[in-house]
Amino acid sequence: xxxxxxxxVVDQKHLExxxxxxxxxxxxxxxxxxxxLLTIDHFAFTANNITYAALGERFKYWDFFPxxxxxxxxxxxxxxxxxxxxxxxxxxxxxxxxxxxMANQLVVKPGKVSNSSFVDTSEHRQHLALAYNQYLFxxxxxxxxxxxxxxxxxxxxxxxxxxxxxxxxxxxxxxxADQIILTSASSKTALGLAFMLAHQRKSRGxxxxxxxxxxxxxxxxxxxxxxxxxxVSYEAIDQLDPGQNTVSVDFAGNGEVxxxxxxxxxxxxxxxxLVGAAHWDQRGAGKNLPGAKPEVFFAPGYWETRGKxxxxxxxxxxxxxxxxxxxxxxxxxxxxxxxxxPEAMRQAYLDTLQGKIEPxxxxxxxx
Ligand SMILES: NC(=O)c1ccc[n+]([C@@H]2O[C@H](COP(=O)([O-])OP(=O)(O)OC[C@H]3O[C@@H](n4cnc5c(N)ncnc54)[C@H](OP(=O)(O)O)[C@@H]3O)[C@@H](O)[C@H]2O)c1
Numbered sequence: 347x348x349x350x351x352x353x354x355v356v357d358q359k360h361l362e363x364x365x366x367x368x369x370x371x372x373x374x375x376x377x378x379x380x381x382x383l384l385t386i387d388h389f390a391f392t393a394n395n396i397t398y399a400a401l402g403e404r405f406k407y408w409d410f411f412p413x414x415x416x417x418x419x420x421x422x423x424x425x426x427x428x429x430x431x432x433x434x435x436x437x438x439x440x441x442x443x444x445x446x447x448m449a450n451q452l453v454v455k456p457g458k459v460s461n462s463s464f465v466d467t468s469e470h471r472q473h474l475a476l477a478y479n480q481y482l483f484x485x486x487x488x489x490x491x492x493x494x495x496x497x498x499x500x501x502x503x504x505x506x507x508x509x510x511x512x513x514x515x516x517x518x519x520x521x522x523a524d525q526i527i528l529t530s531a532s533s534k535t536a537l538g539l540a541f542m543l544a545h546q547r548k549s550r551g552x553x554x555x556x557x558x559x560x561x562x563x564x565x566x567x568x569x570x571x572x573x574x575x576x577x578v579s580y581e582a583i584d585q586l587d588p589g590q591n592t593v594s595v596d597f598a599g600n601g602e603v604x605x606x607x608x609x610x611x612x613x614x615x616x617x618x619x620l621v622g623a624a625h626w627d628q629r630g631a632g633k634n635l636p637g638a639k640p641e642v643f644f645a646p647g648y649w650e651t652r653g654k655x656x657x658x659x660x661x662x663x664x665x666x667x668x669x670x671x672x673x674x675x676x677x678x679x680x681x682x683x684x685x686x687x688p689e690a691m692r693q694a695y696l697d698t699l700q701g702k703i704e705p706x707x708x709x710x711x712x713x
Contacts, residue, residue, distance in 0.1 A: 601630020
């Protein structure tokens with residue numbers, strides 16, 4: 347039995363307020379019929395998790411792991427072990443990968459159990475996207491490598507979004523653009539997309555320019571990656587060539603930056619995708635901007651649509667082909683740091699919230 351159940355929570359309306367609740371651990375005899383107890387081993391933490399909190403109410407991220415008001419539990423991607431089970435198809439000792447709270451334990455109600463996964467069918471999760479409710483058994487996942495758990499937690503949820511964006515833009519023939527601009531270009535999701543665009547440029551026969559927009563302090567890091575053709579800081583938007591037909595993919599969610607981009611390119615802004623809010627405290631999509639109207643991209647929704655069109659297996663196969671070379675490249679520069687315990691969890695959260703984590707860092711937390 348786990349000796350503690352530290353549960354990290356943040357104030358849903360004031361994200362800088364946070365605390366760790368020391369809840370009584372759940373024991374095997376407290377499980378109801380059909381339930382299983384997961385003991386959480388470790389998980390990744392990036393700006394994406396801050397966005398879950400910043401958009402928690404609008405996109406229902408607070409609903410996955412409910413907490414008493416004013417608190418909310420931020421979902422994370424990680425690994426856990428089944429340590430007790432009253433669901434006959436789920437055996438103790440099974441290791442899983444999926445969506446977890448920042449805590450020591452999680453009680454789930456496994457349903458739709460297959461050889462490769464189960465779905466948490468708990469009542470409070472029924473209205474939420476399947477992509478988040480499904481847990482994969484590591485022993486049945488052909489892509490799983492124990493030594494690559496950190497990279498899987500850090501990159502897989504983000505690079506799937508990069509992949510879906512790449513697929514979406516290609517399916518629209520890049521809206522006829524000459525260049526694609528990625529904001530928060532130093533983020534893992536953005537650089538994943540840049541890599542995929544560059545990697546397939548030759549085979550697609552599209553000589554489109556890939557431009558990075560990032561903070562002045564991250565320009566050197568982004569240049570060093572070699573995934574982008576051009577790297578520009580937010581302050582230098584006016585130096586971009588305004589004559590280029592442009593697609594913007596916005597991971598920063600910074601109203602001022604997006605407004606400046608639209609005004610700079612005017613009617614040459616052919617498509618404008620809103621993906622992230624890494625600059626969560628300067629949010630704003632901008633209203634009445636010149637050029638194409640900004641459109642929200644919700645990855646789980648696009649996955650469901652595209653999965654129906656192409657088949658999930660075909661989609662996964664395409665993802666696997668891009669995943670391997672990209673992970674090989676990321677492995678060569680990413681510095682993975684593992685921190686343990688409630689205080690480390692709190693500090694890592696605050697540092698990420700305040701944008702203090704260097705973009706070459708991969709943060710893994712053990713509760
Ligand atoms: N729609 C979807 O389905 C979906 C899926 C995956 C990710 N996303 C979004 O994509 C964004 C990037 O996520 P990630 O996990 O890839 O990020 P990450 O790797 O943790 O990105 C770190 C970068 O984000 C920017 N940043 C982070 N915190 C900041 C702060 N407090 N103030 C200013 N800049 C900050 C900085 O980039 P710059 O200096 O380059 O701006 C920083 O280098 C998130 O908003 C995430 O939610 C959306």
